[in-house]
Amino acid sequence: MSADRVRRRRPSLLPYLLIGPTVLALVLVLGYPLVDMVLLAFQDMTREQLFSGAAPPWAGLDQFRRILGDGFFWTVVLRTVVFTAVCVALTVLCGLFTAQLMHRVSPWVRAVIAGVLVTVWAMPAMVAASIFRWLFDADYGAVNWTLSLLPGVDLAKHNWFTDPWQGFAVIVAVVVWGALPFAAITLRAALAQVPAELEESAVLDGARPFQVFRHVTLPVIRPVLLMVTTLMAIWDFGVFNQIWLMRGGQPEREYYLLGIYSFIESFAVNRYSTGAAIALVTVVLLLAGSVIYLRQMLRTGEIE
Amino acid sequence: MTIRVRYRPLILTSLLALALAGCSSGSGGGSDAGGKLTVWLAVDAQETWPELVQSTNDRFAKAHPGVKVDVQYQQWTTKNQKLDAVLAGKNVPDVVEMGNSETTNYIVNGAFAPVDPARFDQSDAWLPALADACRKDGRTYCVPYYVGARVGIYRTDLFSRAGVAGAPKTYPELLAAFDKLKSTFGPADPNFSAFYLPGRYWYAAMAFVKDAGGEIAVRDGDRWKASLSSPKSVAGLTEWKRLIDAYYVGDRAKDNGDQPGVVGQGHVGVFYGNTWEADAAADPRSGGDPKLKDEFATFPFPGPSGKLLPPFLGGSTLAVPAKSARKDLAADWIKLFTDRESQKALIAANTLPNNTAQLAEVAAGGINGPSARAAATGGWMTPFAPGWTSVEKSNVLPEMLERIANGKASVQDAARDADRRIDEVINER
Numbered sequence: 001m002s003a004d005r006v007r008r009r010r011p012s013l014l015p016y017l018l019i020g021p022t023v024l025a026l027v028l029v030l031g032y033p034l035v036d037m038v039l040l041a042f043q044d045m046t047r048e049q050l051f052s053g054a055a056p057p058w059a060g061l062d063q064f065r066r067i068l069g070d071g072f073f074w075t076v077v078l079r080t081v082v083f084t085a086v087c088v089a090l091t092v093l094c095g096l097f098t099a100q101l102m103h104r105v106s107p108w109v110r111a112v113i114a115g116v117l118v119t120v121w122a123m124p125a126m127v128a129a130s131i132f133r134w135l136f137d138a139d140y141g142a143v144n145w146t147l148s149l150l151p152g153v154d155l156a157k158h159n160w161f162t163d164p165w166q167g168f169a170v171i172v173a174v175v176v177w178g179a180l181p182f183a184a185i186t187l188r189a190a191l192a193q194v195p196a197e198l199e200e201s202a203v204l205d206g207a208r209p210f211q212v213f214r215h216v217t218l219p220v221i222r223p224v225l226l227m228v229t230t231l232m233a234i235w236d237f238g239v240f241n242q243i244w245l246m247r248g249g250q251p252e253r254e255y256y257l258l259g260i261y262s263f264i265e266s267f268a269v270n271r272y273s274t275g276a277a278i279a280l281v282t283v284v285l286l287l288a289g290s291v292i293y294l295r296q297m298l299r300t301g302e303i304e
Numbered sequence: 305m306t307i308r309v310r311y312r313p314l315i316l317t318s319l320l321a322l323a324l325a326g327c328s329s330g331s332g333g334g335s336d337a338g339g340k341l342t343v344w345l346a347v348d349a350q351e352t353w354p355e356l357v358q359s360t361n362d363r364f365a366k367a368h369p370g371v372k373v374d375v376q377y378q379q380w381t382t383k384n385q386k387l388d389a390v391l392a393g394k395n396v397p398d399v400v401e402m403g404n405s406e407t408t409n410y411i412v413n414g415a416f417a418p419v420d421p422a423r424f425d426q427s428d429a430w431l432p433a434l435a436d437a438c439r440k441d442g443r444t445y446c447v448p449y450y451v452g453a454r455v456g457i458y459r460t461d462l463f464s465r466a467g468v469a470g471a472p473k474t475y476p477e478l479l480a481a482f483d484k485l486k487s488t489f490g491p492a493d494p495n496f497s498a499f500y501l502p503g504r505y506w507y508a509a510m511a512f513v514k515d516a517g518g519e520i521a522v523r524d525g526d527r528w529k530a531s532l533s534s535p536k537s538v539a540g541l542t543e544w545k546r547l548i549d550a551y552y553v554g555d556r557a558k559d560n561g562d563q564p565g566v567v568g569q570g571h572v573g574v575f576y577g578n579t580w581e582a583d584a585a586a587d588p589r590s591g592g593d594p595k596l597k598d599e600f601a602t603f604p605f606p607g608p609s610g611k612l613l614p615p616f617l618g619g620s621t622l623a624v625p626a627k628s629a630r631k632d633l634a635a636d637w638i639k640l641f642t643d644r645e646s647q648k649a650l651i652a653a654n655t656l657p658n659n660t661a662q663l664a665e666v667a668a669g670g671i672n673g674p675s676a677r678a679a680a681t682g683g684w685m686t687p688f689a690p691g692w693t694s695v696e697k698s699n700v701l702p703e704m705l706e707r708i709a710n711g712k713a714s715v716q717d718a719a720r721d722a723d724r725r726i727d728e729v730i731n732e733r
Binding site for chain 2: 046047048050051052053138139157159161162249250252253264267268269270271
């Protein structure tokens with residue numbers, strides 16, 4: 001009888017107990033800072049309040065007026081959007097190519113590719129960025145040395161970061177390199193779902209390889225493709241480590257993306273509230289972007 | 305058996321509670337230790353004069369038995385971020401070492417407690433570069449600790465091989481020495497710099513601005529205004545750029561962070577730096593070459609104006625955070641750490657003392673003699689403006705210099721941009 005009672009009561013209590021710590025941790029670790037950051041963006045916090053512990057005065061929308069009225073802020077927004085678009089496009093394209101390759105090669109080559117991808121995946125972004133920085137070092141970098149071996153090329157002492165276009169090319173390379181394994185392996189899994197007989201019959205009907213991909217493969221892998229693209233966009237929009245490390249912790253203004261800009265305003269210039277406002281705008285922009293993708297994703301779901 | 309089933313959730317709960325308790329006590333603990341004095345020093349003390357710290361602690365223990373001194377060494381690059389974080393809380397260090405370009409912002413924001421200068425040895429002879437960084441509205445908020453002044457450092461062996469008689473005494477002599485080095489070693493070694501002057505090395509570039517009579521920023525009543533695009537500052541920057549073009553080979557976007565290591569590679573004739581960098585260039589731990597051990601000598605660097613190139617008097621001070629619960633003990637420790645005896649130990653460690661009286665005790669013929677002479681001429685300081693740390697931390701000066709050095713912008717344009725950026729933050733607290 002007592003066992004019966006316990007059985008009835010247990011489902012009502014245990015799940016909450018189990019999820020409790022997670023919820024608590026999320027609220028403490030994510031919720032509290034998030035609320036604090038939103039509040040901070042509407043205040044005017046200076047070091048005087050930081051050191052004395054006094055409550056910072058409310059500033060309403062002043063911080064937002066300040067950043068939205070600043071041309072440099074919009075330059076950084078545009079730069080971040082373009083950077084994200086380039087990174088996402090390259091990652092997804094390269095990922096798709098790698099996945100197609102893995103789909104077609106013999107099992108042991110596939111195993112080698114998968115092994116390499118996993119190794120890349122296991123490399124922390126910090127380590128990868130440092131290694132790329134050494135590779136592209138102006139004085140002792142292996143890249144300059146190797147390229148200089150080509151006839152007619154002299155890149156000795158060439159600093160890749162003097163010209164921000166070249167610098168960003170290197171940074172994009174690091175970001176895409178780091179994100180490729182996830183994209184490739186996920187898309188490879190999606191490609192495995194495409195029925196082989198569908199592709200075969202399309203080929204028999206005279207479809208060219210690109211037509212097969214466009215009309216047979218793509219519709220099947222579209223949901224996964226959308227998911228990968230969305231996740232990549234979220235990650236690349238918030239890129240910080242790679243730039244910070246490759247610029248030696250002192251990024252030039254030409255290298256500011258929204259994350260870096262927010263950090264510099266907060267912790268170099270000590271305008272904590274302005275930094276929070278930039279971070280908030282970043283989140284809002286990201287949400288707006290995600291909503292478009294999510295809607296499209298839901299719509300794709302409905303059609304199927 | 306039924307009992308076991310019934311109590312399982314309870315056991316789980318208590319386990320979780322235990323785990324949580326374990327987490328929280330692990331991360332938050334150790335706030336209040338009675339009779340403990342926490343001292344934050346920069347790593348220089350640990351690396352170069354650890355005996356001084358030990359002897360100070362011994363003397364302090366005699367005067368205050370039962371008070372434990374906990375010296376924690378901090379890296380310059382991360383110290384202030386950590387300090388900001390702890391100052392926002394309650395558990396603060398009792399003594400903090402602060403660079404003299406960092407103090408003003410903390411003082412105007414009420415981070416430090418005032419101290420009575422009369423309590424400290426030779427406070428009437430404190431070097432202005434340090435004492436001025438500690439003063440605000442007639443009160444003193446920190447205690448001078450030591451100072452450094454940059455000098456010219458040259459390779460004696462290369463000088464004699466190039467036929468240069470000795471350390472140059474005037475600017476024309478200096479340029480002649482550069483020319484001889486360049487024509488002797490340049491043709492055979494495409495990496496040879498007669499004068500190592502990387503573009504982002506702003507302490508060097510600003511010395512030329514000062515020498516030409518220019519300023520980074522000038523005080524106008526209560527406000528500071530950037531002045532890098534003034535004609536005199538531009539003249540200084542132009543001369544600096546000319547030296548890079550004529551005598552520096554290498555990446556112009558670098559700073560002086562790895563200077564001793566680069567000099568240790570052996571492709572540099574003269575560089576501008578602190579005395580200790582001569583030792584570091586021959587020390588494998590900093591990337592130097594031990595074979596160069598006795599090949600370096602220092603000289604006071606002559607400036608284009610005909611006087612000595614005014615050196616940046618970078619130094620350190622010691623402050624007591626306003627939230628410290630043991631301000632009196634903290635001041636006592638600082639008093640011992642900076643008194644005449646302690647300053648003697650600093651001089652012995654090839655560092656310059658905090659006061660003009662003992663500056664004269666630095667052996668003129670020693671490796672630090674030129675540095676003492678340069679410091680005695682006055683030198684210069686970064687502006688004591690509330691927002692100066694923001695200017696430094698947002699890299700305005702290195703970025704301006706890199707653009708000039710790489711020819712991305714003219715001196716005038718780059719300086720005007722930098723002025724605008726400095727004006728945006730220099731008056732902010």
